[in-house]
Amino acid sequence: xxSNGKVVYMDNNATTRIAPEVLEAMQPYLTxxxxxxxxMHTFGGQVGRAVETARAQVAELLGAEPSEIIFTSCGTESxxxxxxxxxxTYPDKRHVIKTKVExxxxxxxxxxxxxxTGQQHRITRLGVAADGTLNLDxxxxxxxxxxxxxxxxxxxxxxxxxxxxxxxxxxxxxxxILFHSDAVQAVGKVPINMKKNQIDFLSLSGxxxxxxxxxxxxxxxxxxxxxxxxHGGHQEKGRRGGTENVASxxxxxxACELAGxxxxxxxxxxxxxxxxxxxxxxxSIPKAILNGHAELRLPNTSNISxxxxxxxxxxxxxxxxxxCASSGSACTSGSLEPSHVLRAMGVPFxxxxxxxxxxxxxxxTEEEVDFVLAKMPEIIANLRAMSPFWxx
Ligand SMILES: *Cc1c(COP(=O)(O)O)cnc(C)c1O
Numbered sequence: 001x002x003s004n005g006k007v008v009y010m011d012n013n014a015t016t017r018i019a020p021e022v023l024e025a026m027q028p029y030l031t032x033x034x035x036x037x038x039x040m041h042t043f044g045g046q047v048g049r050a051v052e053t054a055r056a057q058v059a060e061l062l063g064a065e066p067s068e069i070i071f072t073s074c075g076t077e078s079x080x081x082x083x084x085x086x087x088x089t090y091p092d093k094r095h096v097i098k099t100k101v102e103x104x105x106x107x108x109x110x111x112x113x114x115x116x117t118g119q120q121h122r123i124t125r126l127g128v129a130a131d132g133t134l135n136l137d138x139x140x141x142x143x144x145x146x147x148x149x150x151x152x153x154x155x156x157x158x159x160x161x162x163x164x165x166x167x168x169x170x171x172x173x174x175x176x177i178l179f180h181s182d183a184v185q186a187v188g189k190v191p192i193n194m195k196k197n198q199i200d201f202l203s204l205s206g207x208x209x210x211x212x213x214x215x216x217x218x219x220x221x222x223x224x225x226x227x228x229x230x231h232g233g234h235q236e237k238g239r240r241g242g243t244e245n246v247a248s249x250x251x252x253x254x255a256c257e258l259a260g261x262x263x264x265x266x267x268x269x270x271x272x273x274x275x276x277x278x279x280x281x282x283x284s285i286p287k288a289i290l291n292g293h294a295e296l297r298l299p300n301t302s303n304i305s306x307x308x309x310x311x312x313x314x315x316x317x318x319x320x321x322x323x324c325a326s327s328g329s330a331c332t333s334g335s336l337e338p339s340h341v342l343r344a345m346g347v348p349f350x351x352x353x354x355x356x357x358x359x360x361x362x363x364x365t366e367e368e369v370d371f372v373l374a375k376m377p378e379i380i381a382n383l384r385a386m387s388p389f390w391x392x
Contacts (some may be wrong), residue, residue: 001322008368010277011324012208013157013185013301013359018251019210025254026212029247037244038235042332050246054253058217061256062202063193070218070236071249075184075205076105078218079151081240082180082201083109085220086149087117088227089178092279093148094119099126099134099163100344105203106151106182107340109343122146131293132345133163140171149178154186154202158328158341158357160301162190166197174199178224184208188259189266189298200224206248210361211255216247262362271299273369274360278302280373285380289351291328291342300360303328305342305351308390309383314356323372328355350389 002008009017035044037051042233054065059066072078083096083106113121124142129135134152143150150172155162183192188209194202196247199221206215220226220239232241282288287307306314311327318325328339335384338352347355358372384390 002368002371006322008321008323008364008371010358010360010364010368010372011326011362013160013287013357014326015207015213016210016361017363018212021256021257021258022211022254023253026247026251029250033246038069038233041291046244050250051246054249057253058204058256061187061192061260062219063195064219065222067224067237068194068219070220070239071244071252072216072218072240073077073214073242073245074216075103075182075203075208076216077229078201078203078205078216079103079105079180079182080109081218082220083149083151084116085201085225085227085228086178086180087113087121089225090148093145093146095122095144096123097139097142097147097150097152099152099357101128101132101152101156101158101161101341102151103157103182103184106153110151128344129162130346132156132159132291132341133293133296134163134168136164136167136171139168143172143175143177143205145175147172147175147177148181151180151182154181154183154192155190155298156292156341157185158339159303159345160185160298160359161292162186162298163295165199169197169199169261185298185301188256188263189300191263194219194221196333206252206255209255209259211252212248215245215252217252219224221222252365265362267299270360270364272299272361272363273366274302274358277358277360277372278304280369281376284373284377289379291345291347291355303356304358305347306354306356307351308387309354309380311354311356313383314354314379317383318356318375321371321375323375325359326357328352328357 035047055066055069058069129192165181170272172179181199182203184205187204202219204217207213230241289305291303315327327341342352
């Protein structure tokens with residue numbers, strides 16, 4: 001445990017802490033300003049104005065128009081809405097292109113499309129290289145006359161690897177194909193300017209950028225055809241029913257404003273901390289391997305495999321020191337399955353099982369990195385001493 005007794009939180013791609021400024025901005029909308037933004041009275045109207053301020057703050061971060069911002073309940077809802085909208089826009093086109101490393105929000109929607117719509121879909125799952133990057137030639141070859149939509153993430157949540165989504169969107173546009181990008185991990189970490197690309201739909205989620213859980217955004221480009229997913233009241237100009245989650249919307253707006261200001265620090269100080277952690281682990285621990293392209297990557301993420309040990313065992317030992325991270329294997333039905341992302345990259349089983357994702361944020365300190373660097377070699381060495389496969 002750190003001498004100050006605090007947890008060392010390096011699991012920011014799973015969720016982030018709410019920024020104090022965000023909480024402060026939200027508080028009045030959980031107490032005195034409880035009106036319904038759709039109400040005719042002034043009391044509700046002032047709440048409606050707060051929602052519009054937040055919409056402008058989100059739009060500003062993305063280089064978008066406020067009218068292109070739809071508030072949703074989460075990143076998952078945004079992903080589903082975009083893909084299902086595209087399929088309803090083109091009822092005669094049943095081909096969907098995605099990558100093999102999409103978040104479960106896209107992956108599992110696509111696996112269930114036939115059941116959901118009662119129609120047959122053809123799904124192309126684009127593979128990735130060993131470093132997690134995407135090959136544009138195979139993408140181009142997959143674009144077809146019956147392709148309704150492409151869904152490709154901006155940045156991968158497990159490895160941080162970036163995809164050339166702007167280039168991909170331009171190629172889709174030439175063929176009249178709609179393009180969706182899950183940018184949940186990219187927003188606030190890399191610059192995004194929707195005026196400079198042709199992406200039709202973009203998803204983001206509040207709790208990945210220091211706003212609360214349970215609030216998301218779907219960006220829909222002006223003039224891109226859109227079909228509502230949640231039918232209901234006339235909220236969000238009829239594009240998403242349901243009374244607005246006002247406090248969280250206000251919080252997300254504030255978080256976007258902060259993210260714009262902190263992006264430089266994210267790419268300098270946080271990146272330097274990540275690099276120090278990564279270089280330290282790779283040099284002090286034998287048979288430690290970086291997963292994912294070293295440069296084409298988010299500044300906060302480092303996914304490292306420690307060969308011949310189980311990721312979940314590593315996490316348990318890290319947990320004893322109050323260090324939080326994630327592993328690339330999930331315990332499903334009693335057997336340890338390496339993540340679909342590492343499998344798509346062809347990471348060998350001995351390495352995929354022992355992968356740990358460290359994901360930092362602006363709240364991490366150098367002292368914390370030094371603490372993790374001091375603990376990890378011993379944790380790995382102790383586990384390997386018990387492993388029948390390790391011949392160190
Ligand atoms: C977290 C995450 C999501 C899901 O967002 P929720 O708001 O938790 O539904 C989708 N895509 C990526 C890449 C994510 O990291």
